[in-house]
Amino acid sequence: xxxxxxxxxxxxxxxxxxxDGSLFLGIDGGGSKCKARLVDARGELLAEAVAGPANAFQNxxxxxESMVASARQALATAGLxxxxxxxxxxxxxxxxxxxxxxxxxxxxxQHPFAALHLETDIHIACLGxxxxxxxxIIVAGTGSVGYSYAxxxxxxxxxxxxxxxxxxxxxxxxxRALQSALLAVDRLGPETRLLDAVEAQLxxxxxxxxxxxxxxxxxEYGALAPLVLECADAGDAVAVAIVKDGADYLTRLARxxxxxxxxxxxMLGGLAPRILPWMAAxxxxxxxxxxxxxxxxxxxxxxSAGAGVDQA
Amino acid sequence: xxxxxxxxxxxxxxxxxxxDGSLFLGIDGGGSKCKARLVDARGELLAEAVAGPANAFQNxxxxxESMVASARQALATAGLxxxxxxxxxxxxxxxxxxxxxxxxxxxxxQHPFAALHLETDIHIACLGxxxxxxxxIIVAGTGSVGYSYAxxxxxxxxxxxxxxxxxxxxxxxxxRALQSALLAVDRLGPETRLLDAVEAQLxxxxxxxxxxxxxxxxxEYGALAPLVLECADAGDAVAVAIVKDGADYLTRLARxxxxxxxxxxxMLGGLAPRILPWMAAxxxxxxxxxxxxxxxxxxxxxxSAGAGVDQA
Numbered sequence: 001x002x003x004x005x006x007x008x009x010x011x012x013x014x015x016x017x018x019x020d021g022s023l024f025l026g027i028d029g030g031g032s033k034c035k036a037r038l039v040d041a042r043g044e045l046l047a048e049a050v051a052g053p054a055n056a057f058q059n060x061x062x063x064x065e066s067m068v069a070s071a072r073q074a075l076a077t078a079g080l081x082x083x084x085x086x087x088x089x090x091x092x093x094x095x096x097x098x099x100x101x102x103x104x105x106x107x108x109x110q111h112p113f114a115a116l117h118l119e120t121d122i123h124i125a126c127l128g129x130x131x132x133x134x135x136x137i138i139v140a141g142t143g144s145v146g147y148s149y150a151x152x153x154x155x156x157x158x159x160x161x162x163x164x165x166x167x168x169x170x171x172x173x174x175x176r177a178l179q180s181a182l183l184a185v186d187r188l189g190p191e192t193r194l195l196d197a198v199e200a201q202l203x204x205x206x207x208x209x210x211x212x213x214x215x216x217x218x219x220e221y222g223a224l225a226p227l228v229l230e231c232a233d234a235g236d237a238v239a240v241a242i243v244k245d246g247a248d249y250l251t252r253l254a255r256x257x258x259x260x261x262x263x264x265x266x267m268l269g270g271l272a273p274r275i276l277p278w279m280a281a282x283x284x285x286x287x288x289x290x291x292x293x294x295x296x297x298x299x300x301x302x303x304s305a306g307a308g309v310d311q312a
Numbered sequence: 313x314x315x316x317x318x319x320x321x322x323x324x325x326x327x328x329x330x331x332d333g334s335l336f337l338g339i340d341g342g343g344s345k346c347k348a349r350l351v352d353a354r355g356e357l358l359a360e361a362v363a364g365p366a367n368a369f370q371n372x373x374x375x376x377e378s379m380v381a382s383a384r385q386a387l388a389t390a391g392l393x394x395x396x397x398x399x400x401x402x403x404x405x406x407x408x409x410x411x412x413x414x415x416x417x418x419x420x421x422q423h424p425f426a427a428l429h430l431e432t433d434i435h436i437a438c439l440g441x442x443x444x445x446x447x448x449i450i451v452a453g454t455g456s457v458g459y460s461y462a463x464x465x466x467x468x469x470x471x472x473x474x475x476x477x478x479x480x481x482x483x484x485x486x487x488r489a490l491q492s493a494l495l496a497v498d499r500l501g502p503e504t505r506l507l508d509a510v511e512a513q514l515x516x517x518x519x520x521x522x523x524x525x526x527x528x529x530x531x532e533y534g535a536l537a538p539l540v541l542e543c544a545d546a547g548d549a550v551a552v553a554i555v556k557d558g559a560d561y562l563t564r565l566a567r568x569x570x571x572x573x574x575x576x577x578x579m580l581g582g583l584a585p586r587i588l589p590w591m592a593a594x595x596x597x598x599x600x601x602x603x604x605x606x607x608x609x610x611x612x613x614x615x616s617a618g619a620g621v622d623q624a
Contacts, residue, residue, distance in 0.1 A: 160522045
């Protein structure tokens with residue numbers, strides 16, 4: 001009984017808070033899912049929710065549906081009325097909205113929220129990592145990219161996708177691993193532990209590696225990246241050269257971010273803890289642990305974007 | 313009148329020659345067309361013909377049709393009876409027959425010829441380049457591969473396709489050019505003339521290069537290769553490093569071929585004359601001009617393969 005009364009009391013406070021325009025929703029939209037985070041005016045967490053994919057580049061309508069679905073689910077989880085959807089001040093980070101066409105189409109959306117502030121996925125990741133303060137991030141996962149947020153301005157560095165860019169990324173390391181393994185098979189390049197490692201992981205030998213990776217995309221190449229780091233740690237000269245080359249690029253990327261005026265950097269992505277030790281000391285000295293994830297960054301976007309009901 | 317009489321006389325000689333089993337047809341089958349070359353027992357050219365694509369890997373039935381069509385056309389051009397199709401001793405080089413499945417399917421073919429000797433496209437290119445004698449070739453075009461023919465045995469070196477292999481090829485040079493241009497755009501790599509050159513060729517600037525080459529395949533990358541050689545000739549340090557890297561690989565490939573026992577090498581492919589000067593002197597000293605094309609090599613295959621009616 002007390003629990004029920006408590007819930008009603010809490011719900012009552014929230015309903016009135018919402019009427020004051022003080023319900024904020026952060027949305028971290030990605031290609032596999034859409035995470036939402038509902039907070040009150042003090043930033044206290046009310047509910048989290050997960051809905052389907054929200055990739056505005058690949059499927060604009062689907063992304064909109066997932067965003068609304070995640071918002072409705074967050075309200076329901078918090079015990080709030082679905083009618084409060086129109087009171088939500090939303091900050092959302094979506095991959096692809098750096099592309100003018102995608103951003104333009106999203107701006108046309110007659111969304112059901114009180115306000116929608118839209119940024120890229122990497123922007124909210126940067127806000128989350130530095131608690132909304134100025135800072136820079138380097139994402140080293142399947143791909144690689146740098147981002148700085150300073151003086152209210154966000155800037156992207158590097159990236160451009162595999163195989164033309166994304167140096168130092170998992171896909172980039174993995175392709176180099178396969179190339180080196182094949183050179184070793186043909187005895188047209190130096191012997192390397194990478195050959196045994198790649199053969200073991202792919203379950204084939206010699207030129208069977210070619211068939212095994214025929215038509216492979218960045219994700220499959222990225223799956224070979226840990227082997228490069230393991231072989232480099234074991235002292236294999238070919239692997240060391242690859243990792244150093246990638247880490248040197250990420251070091252240059254980090255220096256660019258620092259030159260853009262950020263006080264500190266964070267490394268994100270699955271490769272981050274493994275490749276960071278290979279980067280130069282001057283940039284490692286400026287690294288801090290990320291404070292929170294992109295969904296928290298999206299909330300910061302929602303809360304810092306002012307009371308205007310217009311979209312960013 | 314004399315011309316007509318002469319033609320009849322020639323036709324009569326040929327008809328009887330064919331009855332002796334001395335009509336040989338060389339077929340150079342490729343992805344865009346199928347070239348046929350009909351010769352008599354002395355190797356004298358009787359007719360040439362061109363039919364549709366003959367890529368046994370992509371379209372086995374189409375390859376068979378093109379081969380028969382080119383043979384019929386060669387007989388017609390030589391003024392010979394279509395009924396002589398069954399007297400032709402055919403040597404054919406087709407891309408893809410190094411793949412066991414493709415070779416197996418081709419062997420099942422109840423072909424209409426007296427004999428069919430089947431080899432890879434690169435094997436007949438090697439026979440053509442060295443007049444059927446022992447020798448090695450390096451193909452440096454959109455892709456790269458080495459091949460040796462010595463003591464009756466052919467062996468392939470390198471290759472494996474873009475982007476995992478084909479080092480030193482046009483596609484390999486072109487990808488490196490684009491990567492270097494983007495690093496220069498981002499000021500994450502050294503300045504290079506390659507940026508201006510690639511921008512001019514693709515008709516765009518800066519990060520427009522990324523969109524312009526999105527999803528590009530080996531052929532589009534290969535189209536950038538001449539820029540790398542031009543910039544290298546002009547002394548651009550980035551381009552020089554790329555070309556040297558590619559030429560060093562091709563030098564190692566050439567040494568492998570020489571170690572396999574061939575007395576001389578030929579370079580084939582559109583990139584050959586441009587990258588040869590960058591290769592090491594010891595292998596350049598062993599280079600000879602190719603004597604003839606792959607279609608002539610196919611004739612040599614047909615003529616050297618003996619009288620047996622079975623397929624090779």
